[in-house]
Amino acid sequence: MPAPSSPAAEPIPPLDRLWLTEAIRLREEHAGPLDDAEANRLARAQGGALSELIQYRALWLARRDGLIEALRHWRQGAKLAGIVLVLLALITGAGLALAALGDGVRPVNVFWALGSLLGLNLLTLLGWLLGFLLAGDAGGALGRLWLWLSEKLARDARAAQLAPALLVVLEQRRLGRWLLGLGVHGLWLTAMASAVLTLLALLATRRYGFVWETTILGESTFINLTQSLGTLPALLGFSVPDIEQIRASGALQSGAEGARQSWAGWLIGVVLIYGLLPRLLLALFCHWHWRRGRAALGLDLQLPAYRLLRERLQPPSERLGISDAAPDRLPISTAGARLDGSEGAVLVAIELDQSQPWPPKLPGTVADAGVLDDREQRRRLLDQLTRFPPQRLAIACDPRRSPDRGTLALIGELSRCAAQSRVWLMQPPAGEALDCDRLQDWKRALDGLTLPHSSSAPLTWLEHGHD
Template identity: 65%
Template sequence: MTALTPLDELWLTEAVRLREEHAGALEDEEANRRARAAAGDLQTRIKYRALWLAERDGMLKALHHWKQGARLALIVLAVLAVVSGAGLAFAALGDGQTPVNVFWALGSLLGLNLILLTSWAMGLLFVGESTAGIGRLWMWLSEKLARDAQAAQLAPALILLLQRKRLNRWVLGICVHGLWLIALLSALTLLLLLMATRRYGFVWETTILGSDTFVSLTRGLGAIPSLLGFSVPTESMIRASGDTALAIENARQAWAGWLVGVLVVFGILPRLLLTVLCYLRWRVGRQGLALDLNHPGFVELRERLMPSSERLGVNDAAPPELYTVITGPSANESHGAVLVAIELDNQQPWPPALPDSVVNAGILDSRESRRTLLDQLTRYPPARLAIACDPRRSPDRGSLALIAELARCATATRIWLLPAPTGQALDADRLEDWHMALRQLELDWTDSAPVTWLESGHD
């Protein structure tokens, strides 16, 4: 299987559970058998089963598509944040033809940011969840950009998984604060660029407030920025700016430094600190993520995955289509050679003469014999497996599914299409049906006994 992070494994497991909850149980006999053979505790087996089903049914590819969509959605939102930040800077300073009202400029730069930041903090403190419209937009956009039908359960599964440890607010917090940080950095960059290339005058205006109020407010807002080295206008500069924009160069620079310092201290630094805080809480919290084994969907799997309560004869509906043969065990994990036959009648002589190095697994003619052999091959995969079939029978879906399942247990597989008994002939159309089906399974076949291949690995 493709290498996955622990979060991806839990995510896919939840997605498979949701899929079965809404669409009914999947055909999982082989997945259960492989999970039992992999051993481990119940959670390990449940994850193994789910990952096998996810890879078989295309959900693993859908996860990769969803993550690609999430990255693309973040890029789109980041571009919008940059453009929005630039718009804030233009709205704050204007074209330089008229004096800049410092408090209108400050409101343009920080007003919406502070309102949404306060809303996020209030939701986190009093409700336990933060309102993160940008975060939810990112989730929705990620799903739309994935464009994969198998990704329908991925977003709900991720939300349910994270809600157990209340980590969704930190994930969305990273997204929200990070995007606002990008927007404010974009505003700061353009603000500095405009100030470096244009001459701005700064004023404050009021009808009902006195100059003392603006002096106190300006010096109060500039107290922390001044500790970081940003300039703050003197009291005389502040009072004089209430009448007209000062032409004094020092006054222009002082007001510009004050505006930049307030933006950095009350806009950029809080978002930066919150982004780091959310990221750290997320890094710590995700280590404790685990499946809820008391959920009914997982409780039902206990009997099928734990050896002490393993049961036989599960009757599942046939799959809607034949599953292809995926890569079997590597050569380092397999040993020996096995010959097995599928549903032969008495007219076919069996078994053929075999060397001692080749194991005769007999004829599979019952559900119990199939399950027993599949369990053995899963635990002890052979390097070479030959499957004998009677081409007088039609290649029905059940037989082809069994062949594919057997082939997944071996490093190399070859199908032996037996010759017709003496006095009989094979139907050419039916034989072509076999060839077409085996080509779809990407399996080799032969018309003669593959004894030499089984014994030595070559013809």
């Protein structure tokens, strides 16, 4: 398995860090604890507050398991879904304008056209406000459609936990309502802008007549309604038909040029003020809340999963300090006993039997980290190498043993603690033959780890950095 790079190597935005951390938490809740020994060790060596340690651990696991790549795929899917919805909004807006004005053969019923242009927009806006105030749902169907399309277009099985994790992060400060609200109002803003541009194009290239028709309402009703709706657009310079023009438009044969232009300006102004402007203001409002709340996001450290991680990332001995008196004599361990952080080159062996002489004669600049035989020795050496990573590390193995997964995982973990690493496949003692098939198994396994290996002692390379 290729070595995951340090989370600090690639700057990841704070929101993405929280997002990936929650995705790892949800994954562990559903599939059980992950193999996180190395991630925990690196996080402890990194130091910092518990929240930072948890995020460091999660990013290391996410990079190892391909979740960061899955996040990129999810973002690509989200962008594609956004493009699809924007195109749908553009087509919807243009369709509303075409349906409102028609082909120019028949006069345009101004209030029927206005209802076509603004009716659906105002109904959905009312639904959004009711959902926002009563149910706390600011995304509506469009927001949920975007999330669903994002997941489908990502086409990555590893992204299954990303959408739920994003919602968990956004629920902290109810940011989901602002993000989805921003998307909804942005789409309707796009649709209304498309409708206005289509109106301008049609009015500039076709000759339309405008009328109002009624059976049960009086002329004064249309006069008052037209002037009331035109009050705000008039403040921005849009034309409003006068009383005589409104009265004249009640006749189907009316086609005065001045009345045509007044009605066209009034229609565009009303659509801008009552269709486009509210969506623009609400989109800016949601965006302001989104930016303000995003800066205050953090991990909920009271979650059970994070309380359990506290014991592994901040053990009591580290958080509480020394609580017992020092013993008269400390236990002696050969593994890592000589390492003090000043070594540039280190040689370590894994599970050698008594027939293999150890240590070889080493140059003074090469430190002997001993033979790793048990879990405690491995943990202690890994902690030391993490704190003081050497420039070069040689790992001696006995190729008479089988390259089991545990040994290969340890070799990979040790190699990631040094700038350069090599594996020394030691020759068997005199008089013993080496199984060629087993040696080939070792070489294939080490090639899979992308680690250089040799049957010759790498002492010259350890001392000088070259052969």
